[in-house]
Amino acid sequence: MKAYTSAHWGIREVFDAGGGELRLENFAGDPDPTPIGLDQHGDRVEGVRVRRPSVRRSWLEKGPGASPELRGRDPFVEVEWDEALDLVAAELQRVRDVHGNEAIFGGSYGWSSAGRFHHAQSQVHRFLNSIGGYVRHLNSYSLGAARVMMSRIIAPMESLMANHTSWDVMAQNTRLFVAFGGVPWKNAQISAGGIARHRVRPGLKALREAGIRIVNIGPVGDNLEADGVEWIRLRPNTDTALMLAIAWTLVDEGLADRAFLERYCVGFDRFEAYVMGRSDGQPRDPQWAESITGVPAATIAALARDMAATRTMVNMAWSLQRASHGEQPCWMLVTLAAMLGQIGLPGGGFGFGYGATNSLGSDERLLSGPTLPQGANPVSAFIPVARIADMLLQPGGSFAYDGGVHTYPDIRMVYWAGGNPYHHHQDLNRLVKAWEKPETIVVHEQYWTATAKRADIVLPATISMERDDIGYSTREGHLVAMKRVKAPLAEARDDYDIFADLAGRLGAPGYTEGLTSREWLQRLYEESRGKMAGHGVSLPDFETFWKTDLIDLGEHSRPVVMLEEFRNDPAANPLATPSGRIEIFSETIEGFGLDDCPGHAAWLEPHEWLGQVQPGDTRLHLISDQPQRRLHSQLDAASHSLEGKVAGREPVYLNPQDAAARGIADGDIVELSNERGRCLAGVILSEDIMPGVARLATGAWYDPDPDTGLEKHGNPNVLTLDVGTSSFAQGSVAQTCLVEVSGPVRDAPQVTAFDPPPFVVRGS
Ligand SMILES: Nc1nc2c(c(=O)[nH]1)N[C@H]1C(S)=C(S)[C@@H](COP(=O)(O)OP(=O)(O)OC[C@H]3O[C@@H](n4cnc5c(=O)[nH]c(N)nc54)[C@H](O)[C@@H]3O)O[C@H]1N2
Ligand SMILES: Nc1nc2c(c(=O)[nH]1)N[C@H]1C(S)=C(S)[C@@H](COP(=O)(O)OP(=O)(O)OC[C@H]3O[C@@H](n4cnc5c(=O)[nH]c(N)nc54)[C@H](O)[C@@H]3O)O[C@H]1N2
């Protein structure tokens, strides 16, 4: 073996394959490794790399703001690095002089690469801070609603995520595991920062071996792979209604744990009045919930009794809050678990994302690893991350967020490194219009993604294997010397070196602090080593670490029970909420006076859902979940992702009943459409998706036909809705979407997503 490398999907061993080629193999210590990324090299993927600095022709010839409608169509001109860096530096200078730093959007959301130092998003933030700041984003697409809600009512998501009850504790103590949205091992292939040991499939297997009953609730049946799982089919976006009816039954039958609610919570009486219908005459009983969710009332009532009768873990997927009123399932999950009274007991209470990434339920020790300091940002303007198109379209407009009202800044320049908004954002046709507003868009990319193709200046970035880095992820139990194993492709450079040269041109020595990449690795490692020593973990010095290649922190494992200290002594260990307890009713949120987020969990109708589909209306609810064969849009051109396509398009899963009604067969190409856009996809028929619902994973590279606007490859974000979850958290609502499905489509146009953009020589 030559060295280790690490990615969000796992640690890899790198071997020489002869003839200058490399071969990647799974880390030998991983009990359940994933195939993602093993094929990340080779001509097919390298053919999509950005090779040289490239400038959009109109921008190069006519300057900032030239023909913004040609972004994505204009050819590029390749230029020398010095010229590209001079152009970027001069443009940053111009925008700062004329409009100030608050005209630069540097939010730069995205997952970029694992590795603690060459983390593109941290680097771009640090760089922009060193030249006077930038407009930032708050929260994530992952947990837009949850982050704002959970910290108001129980605890910040960071601390909840890091302290989920571990799989070993559940195997020993849980009797009933109820999952809203499954425990998809496909998603647990990933952990931000890398993985030594994939634990979700082994964890689920252990639950079954321990005889634990598993109930999965949702529109999709194959997202909890274990023997004997009971699947309750539920209409998308209606989980809150179902949980309310469980709550109603618990109250009605005297099964709610009044002692727990009294001691550890505030405001149950307000919620109780709502759920029982005392406040508005509408009891949220199982009959009521049946009409909304499609789940039989008797099933709901029986489940409520079973949950109260035994040690129950209630889990919810993150996808539930990536939907219209996504705050409500978060609040309802906590409310329901509180009523069951098992929060803080081994194997009871709630989970929020078992399976969403590998780290949830880990028993590896909680230690903070090496982190690149980002510096201070003097600019105060921000957006909730998913409000980017609103910001660009409405400069000076106002938006509500977490109880406040704020103003959208007037953005002239967008700087992105390590993310792909033409993958992650909703309603891409709207983003296309918003994207015409800035005068200049600079993107650092490894690949010719749809975002790179729509930039004015594209700077080629190295991939992890082309640079030295340190791999570490909280609760994943490893520290990896990620060594450079190949030379950068063509003229690709590290993001750090690009920013260092720009900082030099702009007179901002604070960015590098005079250190080389290697010196930074050493500094970050030594700082982290000091912190770990404080937690009783002794690490070797940097030189020894670099020679050792990999440090396994696994010997420090120990079982975790979420919120155990709080339960044991709520006075000594209060929560960071105003009351120090779980807020089933929140005076604070009620005080914000928002129609779309009242003072307790409630059922609020989604913007689009099956409840609006009347007889004769043929629309289906579209779920666009995370892809099994890649991380978002990353490595979509690699063979593992391509092998999953149907007729060269992203697969759309349809129930055979819905397909038959439309004359569609397995393997057909179909068109999905609504008033926002149209795309093609390849059909897989499956009984694991309930009638009325379609599933098209996110991440197929965006590939619109320039003449017809038809997206040819299967990117669901031409269909999804671009509004906030509510005026409280403003998260993304990707899972709230109705579509028509029609077909079969004959003579479908070819997919061109993986073609690099056109190039011309200067002046031609
Ligand atoms: N419809 C729908 N949309 C969704 C979701 C959904 O469920 N449904 N999920 C949402 C969620 S939860 C998320 S987190 C987002 C994810 O959205 P993103 O994080 O934006 O998606 P990625 O494809 O991971 O994009 C990362 C980009 O960084 C680039 N990159 C990697 N390493 C480096 C580096 O070292 N330097 C530079 N300069 N670039 C690098 C990669 O090539 C890639 O283009 O998508 C969101 N969008
Ligand atoms: N392989 C792979 N793994 C990933 C990622 C990836 O791109 N690829 N992305 C990572 C990231 S950034 C994140 S944030 C996490 C996301 O983790 P999640 O948000 O939990 O992931 P999803 O796959 O969108 O949804 C999980 C399940 O919820 C179901 N579901 C959707 N809507 C509803 C609903 O209304 N009710 C119910 N009950 N179920 C519903 C979906 O069908 C799906 O099976 O995944 C991470 N893991």
Ligand SMILES: [Mo]
């Ligand atoms: Mo995410």
